[in-house]
Amino acid sequence: MKRDNTGKQQSWVPGVLIGIAIAYLALVQYIPALNVFVQAFHKGIGPFLSNLTKADFLHAAWLTLLLAVITIPINTVFGLCAAWAISRHKFPGRAIVLSIIDLPFSISPVVAGLMIVLLYGRQGWFGPLLEAHNLKIVFAFPGMVLATAFVSMPFVAREVIPVLEEYGSDQEEAAKTLGANDWQIFWRVTLPSIRWGLLYGLILTNARAMGEFGAVSVVSGNIADQTQSLPLFVEEAYKQYETESAFSAAVLLGLLAVVTLVLKAILERRTRI
Amino acid sequence: MLFLPIAAMLLKASTERPTRFWEIATSPLALAAYNVTFVTSLLAALLNGIFGTLIAWVLVRYNFPLKRLVDATVDLPFALPTSVAGLTLATVYSSNGWIGSLLAPLGIKVSFTRLGVGVAMIFISLPFVVRTVQPVLQDMEHDIEEAAWCLGASQWQTFWKVILPPLFPTILTGVALGFSRAVGEYGSTVIISSNTPYQDLIAPVLIFQRLEQYDYAGATVIGTVLLIISLVLLLAINFLQGWARRYETR
Numbered sequence: 001m002k003r004d005n006t007g008k009q010q011s012w013v014p015g016v017l018i019g020i021a022i023a024y025l026a027l028v029q030y031i032p033a034l035n036v037f038v039q040a041f042h043k044g045i046g047p048f049l050s051n052l053t054k055a056d057f058l059h060a061a062w063l064t065l066l067l068a069v070i071t072i073p074i075n076t077v078f079g080l081c082a083a084w085a086i087s088r089h090k091f092p093g094r095a096i097v098l099s100i101i102d103l104p105f106s107i108s109p110v111v112a113g114l115m116i117v118l119l120y121g122r123q124g125w126f127g128p129l130l131e132a133h134n135l136k137i138v139f140a141f142p143g144m145v146l147a148t149a150f151v152s153m154p155f156v157a158r159e160v161i162p163v164l165e166e167y168g169s170d171q172e173e174a175a176k177t178l179g180a181n182d183w184q185i186f187w188r189v190t191l192p193s194i195r196w197g198l199l200y201g202l203i204l205t206n207a208r209a210m211g212e213f214g215a216v217s218v219v220s221g222n223i224a225d226q227t228q229s230l231p232l233f234v235e236e237a238y239k240q241y242e243t244e245s246a247f248s249a250a251v252l253l254g255l256l257a258v259v260t261l262v263l264k265a266i267l268e269r270r271t272r273i
Numbered sequence: 274m275l276f277l278p279i280a281a282m283l284l285k286a287s288t289e290r291p292t293r294f295w296e297i298a299t300s301p302l303a304l305a306a307y308n309v310t311f312v313t314s315l316l317a318a319l320l321n322g323i324f325g326t327l328i329a330w331v332l333v334r335y336n337f338p339l340k341r342l343v344d345a346t347v348d349l350p351f352a353l354p355t356s357v358a359g360l361t362l363a364t365v366y367s368s369n370g371w372i373g374s375l376l377a378p379l380g381i382k383v384s385f386t387r388l389g390v391g392v393a394m395i396f397i398s399l400p401f402v403v404r405t406v407q408p409v410l411q412d413m414e415h416d417i418e419e420a421a422w423c424l425g426a427s428q429w430q431t432f433w434k435v436i437l438p439p440l441f442p443t444i445l446t447g448v449a450l451g452f453s454r455a456v457g458e459y460g461s462t463v464i465i466s467s468n469t470p471y472q473d474l475i476a477p478v479l480i481f482q483r484l485e486q487y488d489y490a491g492a493t494v495i496g497t498v499l500l501i502i503s504l505v506l507l508l509a510i511n512f513l514q515g516w517a518r519r520y521e522t523r
Contacts, residue, residue, distance in 0.1 A: 013428065014335045021331040022343070024324045028396050029349050031371055032361040039364060099511055103275065106503040108457025110477040111496045114484065115278030118285050123489060125281050150278070204351070211354025213460030218481060231356040235464055238360050250357040257352035264352075265345040 036254045040247040051248035059225050060233035061252070063141070067216075067229060068209045071149045075205050079156025080198070084190075086157070087164040098161075104153050112150050113218025116143060139221035144229065147215035152208040159201035163194045196271045200264070207260040211253060279500070286497040289490060297494040302470055303479065307498075309387060310476040314455035317394035318402075322448040325402025326440070332403075333410045347404070350397045355460025362393055363465040385467035390475060393461040398451030405447030409440065409517070442517035449513055453506040457499065 040048055051057065086097060104112065118124050120137040130137060137143045171193070175185045191198075213231040220227035222236065230249055237246035286294065297303065331337075332344050350358065366373040366383035373383055383389045413436070421431045459477040466473045468482075476499055483492035 014331075017327060018331050018335055018337050021324070021328045025328065025343065025346070027372065028392075028399060029346065032358070032365045032396070033346075033349060033353070035365045035371060036357065036361045039361075095511075099507055100275070102507065103279075103503075106453050106457070106507045108459065108477045108480075108499050108503065110459045110480050111282075111457070111499050111503075112278070114480060114492055114496045115282045117484065118489070118493065119278050119281040121489075150275075153275070207352050211352075211357075213354060213356045214458075214477065217459075218484060231354045231460065234354075234356045234360055235460075238363075238464060243364075246360055250360055253354045253357045257349060257354070257357075260352040261345050261348060264348060265341070 033254070036247060036250050039243070040251040043244070047244060048248050048251075051245040052252075054245065056224050056228070057233060057245065057249060060228045060230045060249070063144070063228065064210050064230040066141075067144060067148045068206055070145050071152060071209045072202060072205055074149055075153055075209075076156055076198075076202065078153065079158075079160060079201060079205075082157040083160035083164055087161050088169060101154050101157055104151050109151055109212065109214025110218055113147050113215040116146050116150065116215070116219050120146070138219055139223070140227060143219040144216050144227060147219040148209050148212050151212050151215050152205045155204040155208065156198065156201035159197045159204070160194050163197035164190075167193050196267055200267050200271075203260055203263050203267070207256065210256055282493060282496060282500065285489070285493045289494060293490075294494055297491055298498050302474075303476070303495055303498075305471045306474050306476045306479045306495075309390065309473060310456055313387060313391045313475075314394050314398075314452050317391050317455050318398050318448045318452035321395060321399050321402045321451050322444055325399055325447060325451075326406050326444050328399075329403045329406040329410055333407060347400050350400050355397065355458065356464060358396055359393060359461035359464030362396060362461060363389065366392055366465070384465055385473070387466075387473040389465040390462050390473050393465045394455035394458060397458050397461060398455045401451035401454060402444070402447035405450060406440065406443055409443045413439070442513055446510060446513040446517055449506060449510045453503060453510070456506075457503065 082101060086094065086101075117138050120126050120130060120143060122131065122138070124138075126137075135142075137146065171189050172185050175189045180188070211231055212229075213235070216229055217232055217235070220229070220232065222228055222232050224233075224236065228236065230253055234246050234249050234253065237243070237249065289297070328347065332340065332347075363384045364370050366376075366389060368374060368377040368382065368384070370384070376383060381388070383392055417435055418431055421435045426434070457477060459481070462475055463478050463481070466475065466478070468474050468478055476495060480492050480495050480499070483489075483495065
């Protein structure tokens with residue numbers, strides 16, 4: 001009500017501001033996003049489908065799926081442990097640990113990939129050891145898993161920590177006095193209260209794991225049919241002037257983004273209530 | 274998982290003699306790459322500081338059709354894989370793309386130039402500003418604004434003298450977050466840039482190229498420079514958040 005009074009003074013202001021905001025978003029986001037779908041389908045659905053059945057593409061899609069399936073459980077376990085340790089214990093340097101957890105977000109993905117190469121590559125720390133056991137990590141699938149796990153590590157911890165802190169440990173202590181063991185407390189008390197935060201973290205982890213480009217591209221060597229994930233496939237196809245197959249793959253990744261956004265929006269509404 | 278890789282890189286970097294380290298870190302090509310990376314990121318982040326705040330303001334204060342949809346899509350750059358972003362931005366802003374073809378007659382080339390790198394950086398850093406400013410704006414009390422109006426301040430004065438000062442540290446935090454992301458960005462920038470040295474070659478791409486040439490020392494040195502800068506930025510962001518929080522308790 002009060003806002004209406006001021007609105008009457010200069011009623012054109014909100015309209016203009018909304019207009020500017022939408023125009024800016026359109027230039028930066030909407031038009032490029034729409035472009036993905038138009039480019040992929042401008043020759044009809046036939047070429048699109050035939051692009052999606054090529055061997056290179058199928059292999060890349062399979063790898064991307066595999067990366068997500070492997071890294072999500074690892075990061076969930078790590079994230080939950082880290083979140084629990086940080087929110088349930090007061091220890092010196094806690095603030096530092098909190099910001100260190102965010103480190104994978106602030107490091108350039110290329111630098112993250114470089115670190116893994118320096119650690120596990122042929123001339124790296126573990127290089128001789130790995131070579132002796134005939135294990136290949138860099139320029140192979142395990143390296144891609146490591147790179148993906150690294151860049152998507154903080155999401156779960158980050159979403160769960162605030163929820164855990166908000167709930168406090170009262171319920172857990174109550175369960176303990178009633179004779180529940182640690183495992184029971186986790187499954188029956190802690191997990192239900194953090195489930196939305198955890199789910200939110202999982203969705204973000206999944207989006208990043210499937211979409212990561214920089215770190216994976218440094219580590220994988222980008223060999224078609226072997227170490228090429230879907231985002232790498234998109235870049236490679238574009239560079240080879242196969243714009244159509246690039247956009248066909250991009251549509252799939254774009255749909256992943258749409259699904260992520262929809263789930264995020266639903267969860268945000270749920271947690272707000 | 275986290276410390277070992279960082280330690281490996283710093284140790285590898287420290288095996289270089291300091292003079293050699295300095296030589297690689299400040300070679301003309303590296304300096305040009307820093308220049309492109311940091312100046313372009315900063316401009317992109319500052320531009321987003323203005324427009325991101327405006328978008329946050331519009332989303333918090335006004336009602337309009339499809340507002341929920343607009344709100345949800347702000348996070349698109351988080352959800353969309355960066356190579357897809359680079360691909361579509363490069364196409365839309367190329368001289369025969371939807372937007373690029375409108376700019377081409379004016380003599381403005383976007384894709385495969387530094388301007389294109391800037392556009393990609395704007396794309397990926399925008400949600401950081403909006404999502405940082407939005408919740409703070411939401412919690413802001415209407416009281417002081419109303420008090421300002423009662424005392425006869427115009428809307429413009431209210432904005433500059435009442436709303437902006439407490440919001441400023443938050444906006445800076447968002448800009449710093451966006452800047453830090455833009456500096457490290459690789460996927461979208463490598464596609465939209467022509468990667469020409471001294472023109473639109475950014476530091477992460479330089480690292481990548483050094484690695485491709487098996488020049489591990491060169492890659493490590495430049496990587497270390499970027500790592501140190503991200504650490505400094507992380508500290509700066511923490512400091513800014515502390516500053517912003519001080520306003521809350523007052």
